[in-house]
Amino acid sequence: MRTIGAAAATAVVLSLALTATACGGGTSTDGGGSNDSPGTLTYWASNQGASIEVDKKVLQPELDKFEKRTGIEVKLEVVPWSDLLNRILTATTSGQGPDVLNIGNTWSASLQATGALLPWDDANLAKIGGRDRFVDSALGSTGAEGEDPAAVPLYSMAYALYYNKRILADAGITRPPATWDELVADGKKIRAKGKQVLGAEGANVSENVHHVFVFAQQHGADFFTADGKPDFTSDGVVAAVKQYVDLMAEDEVVPQGNAEYAQNQSVSDFAKGRTAMLLWQSASANLASQGMSEDAYGIAPVPVRSGTPGAGTQVNSMVAGINLAVFKNTDNLDGATEFVKFMTSDEEQKILNKAYSSIPPVAAAQADPAFNTPANAVLKDTLARSAAALPQVADESQFETAVGTAVKELFAEAAAGRTVTTASVKARLEKAQQQMPTK
Structure with missing residues (x-):
């Protein structure tokens, strides 16, 4: 470009x-x-x-x-x-x-x-x-x-949803969630059985970017314009980032302690049966090395906003x-x-x-x-x-750092019990955009 x-x-x-x-x-x-x-x-x-x-x-x-x-x-x-x-x-x-x-x-x-x-x-x-x-x-x-x-x-x-078969069955859940609304609803049943719901790496800036990029795609938005300029504060991007952080802040799906995770701790929690679900890239070998049998978990597509994964806004993974x-x-x-x-x-x-x-x-x-x-x-x-594919632009690494750090800070706010609002999300993204190189 x-x-x-x-x-x-x-x-x-x-x-x-x-x-x-x-x-x-x-x-x-x-x-x-x-x-x-x-x-x-x-x-x-x-x-x-x-x-x-x-x-x-x-x-x-x-x-x-x-x-x-x-x-x-x-x-x-x-x-x-x-x-x-x-x-x-x-x-x-x-x-x-x-x-x-x-x-x-x-x-x-x-x-x-x-x-x-x-x-x-x-x-x-x-x-x-x-x-x-x-x-x-x-x-x-x-x-x-x-x-x-x-x-x-x-x-x-590719990212997939890994789920613990026994934890879902004990909560009366017969199939993995296909939409985010289903995941949030299932989360209430799982928490009622004393288990955590979904692992995340809130302090890992690259993981944060991967997920909010997918959420933005599902909202029909992107972080860059067609000519490669940063566009971090559009309504779609702001809504996407808020939806991801709200998995902790509002929906109580992601444990607050995961705001500090940055080095595969969420994978370890899942392998040890502490959490019911995990969003991860090709995790089977990692789970096997931590002693989790392939029979203990299933793999499903990452949820979308509605319907099933496919073209357009039904994107559910970065490449x-x-x-x-x-x-x-x-x-x-x-x-x-x-x-x-x-x-x-x-x-x-x-x-x-x-x-x-x-x-x-x-x-x-x-x-x-x-x-x-x-x-x-x-x-x-x-x-x-x-x-x-994530944007193939010359400033991609700066984008990962700036936006990933903004999401990390928002998770920290949520973990501290502070309210995450549309305005606070937009403010973090404005700060991230200001950190991008000017051409």
Whole structure:
């Protein structure tokens, strides 16, 4: 949407000044950057599992396999989500970072605008098998419209409603809620049985943005105008944010303590049977690692305002996922490209996405029976029919930080027993919009 230049540089500097929920090669003396040796790559992986140690157990055998095949050693660092964006942005300005890295797909356009990432033009895509290997929904979150992708899809995910079968049955609820009104009504029955209703991560700015984006879509609103300008205070956006925060403030569906949650605590509560429902991205592997049997819970589409999920205002998830990027000034471009080819191969896509209960963005890998279970069917159907990509604009990371923080502050107000009004929501969103870069 925007050209690389002064505006992009301003966006990066502003992002560095903000707190959020990678980059070029070159030598590094701290062990965090790439190595001049053509036999070595450095890789920053995002924390996909229940812990960093879980990720290492998943990834290291595959990296060893790559080294055996190619002779290239991959030095792995799993970076927590709380640090990842700021680490990436620091690397784009310092030139000190890994050769290959994971990025949240919502950051693709904003990181693309820095000019630090390798563009995946037709020639580069041909080296890893071509554009047609990837499903369209995943490619839609790889960079600004009309530009070559800044990264390639690695894991595809969608939000779903996870529900504890026993807790719902004990409350006399025979099916999961399909609308928000049904969820609020079911919540009263669940609380009457002494259980909490719905987990949330009120202090996680990225999670907050993901949810209020979906609520805004359901209200027929968006956070940006057609020409990419922030529009955080429209009636639809304000109503959407208030509806989400009201799950705690008014409806008593989300526990007040969840206003402080930011590191998967809501997943843990659900796995331990403390809450009846959870809104999460592809949570099955995470729940299994915490000892929750697949028989104990069901998976349903995220509720909508009315009817069933589908096109238009019946959006019920953002197009979630992880992309794989290479920094343009890596000292080992051939090795980095070969690594991306390996990680997006049909074989590895099956292995990695099974491990993380995500959906392969590579079409051929989706044919594996493991991705056609009832649980995965919900996720695949959501991605195909009722998910929308977050705005692919250069200021997306600032948008996540500013709006996500506004929602965090509103949850804190609700948890403190203060009334959340349309006016107070609009005031927080006005403040968030003022924090966005001016063009």
